[in-house]
Amino acid sequence: MHNQGLGGWIHKRRIKSQDRAAIIEGELSLSYAQLATRINKLANALRALNVQKGSRVAYLGNNHSAFLETLFACGGIGAIFVPLNTRLTPRELNYALVDSGSTVLINPVSLDDVAQAAKGESSVEHHLVLDDTPGVDSAYERALTGADAEYLDVSVDHEDPAIILYTSGTTGRPKGAVLTHGNMTWNSLNVLVDYDVTSDAKALLIAPMFHVASLGMGALPTLLKGGTLVLQDRFEPSAVLGAIERHSITSLSGVPTTYQMLAEHPAWATTDISSLRMLTCGGSAVPLRVLEAYEQRGLGFSGGYGLTETAPGATSLQAERSRSKAGSAGLAHFFTDVMIVDPSGAEQPVGETGEILISGPNVIKEYWKLPEASEAAFIDGHWFRSGDMGHLDAEGFLFISDRLKDMIISGGENIYPAEVEQAIMELDGVASVAVIGVPDEKWGEVPRAIVVPMEGKDITEKEIQEHLDGRLARYKIPRTVVLTDDFPRTASGKIRKTDLRKTFGGSTPSAHIP
Structure with a gap:
């Protein structure tokens, strides 16, 4: 096989x-043979739309079999x-479409109004709309029906880009993290x-899955190992519990709120959850009361740490620890390394706090069309x-x-506070703004804006x-939103967010603090 990337996975499976x-997915069940056929047909359909190696294909939608079909079809032709x-606005989506130069957009009919608004002046030439119910007649399904089912063995290696994932920008602009097939x-x-x-x-x-x-x-x-994915397009507790019992689910991932x-x-x-073997939790630590509720049912949590740029795993914590x-x-994942450094880049001794550095074949090489940001992201x-x-x-x-x-x-x-701050500064009457996270019982933390109004302006x-x-x-x-007269600043004029958190980080701040 010439394709050493994701595009060959389902063909081999x-x-x-x-x-x-x-x-x-709901009433639909796709075997590996059926999934492979659909992926091959989509790959050929995309080829007919002039999608070549290196072309970008965008997908806007929640969990759906078409998401994975599009991913693997793209991988199949490079x-x-x-x-x-x-959850992004049409304005935010348009930025990603324009920046990536996507020529094809696929989305369910339920999001078509958003998709139409997002296309704007982008380079999208072809728009395939699918039904929210898998397999129902739609432009997407008709494209597959009319396409050949031959597997296209295009030359793709681990260094070739597979996915561009947009991350909220620390400078106010999202960056496209380029994840390769190797990553x-x-x-x-x-x-x-590490998770067996x-x-x-x-x-x-x-x-x-976005x-x-x-x-x-x-x-x-799961697909690499030959297991089964049970897809739900949104989180609803009763539906999740029902699916665990009905399908004998073995693994579940979520955040503490989930x-x-x-x-x-x-x-x-009363739900039979005896089939569960692995629970993974990310985002933040599991509260003790939640941990105990699952331990009473004989379950523990595996945790970990990672970023979009590490695809995403950097470390993993086994449930028994x-x-x-x-x-x-x-601990660092098996094929990944983690190091702690001081501001000069020197490695810190055990127990000393510093910046977390990560290396390994799962780490990105670059951001899309941002060479300076790419270089600055590495030591x-x-x-x-x-x-x-x-x-x-x-x-x-x-x-x-x-x-x-x-x-x-x-x-x-x-x-990322910078993105929110930039948007708030567009409002007339705002002199300065800082956004911090504050504790929230349900979501872990939520954003709070501290605003300095312009003189004579009411915000x-x-x-x-x-x-x-x-x-x-x-x-x-x-x-x-909390209004204040000024911010604590460093000698160079930068806002000291550590001090802001101490002053404004409580659960019930005053509406205005001088």
């Missing part, structure tokens, strides 16, 4: 596991897959080694700068202490939130 279920976050393959191998994924695995995917955690830690390793809502559901105590290493993000061209702070203990377990880049994680979604929380509605995804919009 067809030979090894042809009758085994690859995807279950095109680059661009998954888009459904995704080695990340999947890390998962198979088996060929009889049945993974329930409730987190959207996030690299769901795709890289759940979907791809597991808390499941444990608090009335059907929790969740108590003895409470608060830790675990010595080898160690990726995570922007997070932490330390290693004597056994090599990583403990994360702070986020150098001030990123906020809300319900598993990454929010309200409602006015700021209405200004942002439509400009930013709703999860990025500050839940609360």
Whole structure:
């Protein structure tokens, strides 16, 4: 085979596991043989739309079999897959379409109004709309019906780009992280080694695959091993519990809020969850009360740490160490290395806090069309700068202490304050603004805006939130706004966010603090 990338995976699985279920989605069940046929047809259909090696194909949608079909079809012909976050506004989506130069856009009919608005002045030439119910007649299905089912063995290697994932920008502009076929393959191998994924695995995917955690830690390793994916397009506790019992689910991934809502559901105590073998949790530490609720059912949590740029796994914490290493993000993945450095780039001794650096074949080489940002993201061209702070203990377990880049994680979604601050500054009457994360019982943390109004101007929380509605995804919009007369600043004039968190980080701030 010439294709050494993702595009050959399902073709090979067809030979090894042809009758085994690859995807279950509602009433639809696709075997590996059926999935391979659909992927081949889509690859040929895309070829007919002049999609070549290096072309970009965008997909806007929640979990759906077509998401994976598009990913693997792109991989089969060497095109680059661009998954888009459904929670973004048309304005934000348009930026990704324009920046990536995508020529094809695929989305379900339920998101077609958003997709039409997002296309704008982008380079999208072909738009395939599919039905939200898999297999129902649509432009997407008709494209497959009319296409040849021949496997196209295009030459693709591990260094070729497979996916562009847009991350919220620390400078206010999203960056396209270019994940190669090698990045995704080695990340999947890390998962198979460190989490013991088996060929009889049945993974329930409730987190959207347009996030690299769901795709890289759940979907791809399971398919590589020949297991079964059970897809749900949104998280609804009763549906999740029902699916676990009905399909004998073996693995589930989520954020603390996910597991808390499941444990608090009335059907929790009566649902048969005896098939579950692996629970993974990311985003933040599992609260003690949630941990205990699952331990009472004989279950523990595996955790870990990673970024979009690491595809995404950097470290993993096994369930049996969740108590003895409470608060830790675990050990570096098998084929990945982690190092802690001081501001000069010198390695820190055990126990000393510094910036977390990551290296390995799962780490990106570049950001899309951003050579300067790509170079700045690495030390010595080898160690990726995570922007997070932490330390290693004597056994090599990583403990994360702070986020150098001030990123906020809300319900598993990454929010970069610079992007929100930039949007707020577009509102007349705002002199200065800083956005911080504040604790939230349900979402872990949510954004709060601290605003200095222009002299003589009155700014309200409602006015700021209405200004942002439509400009930013709703999860990025500050839940609360605090007005103040000035900010604590360094000698060079930079806002000291550490001091801001001390002053404004409480749960019930005053509306105006002088």
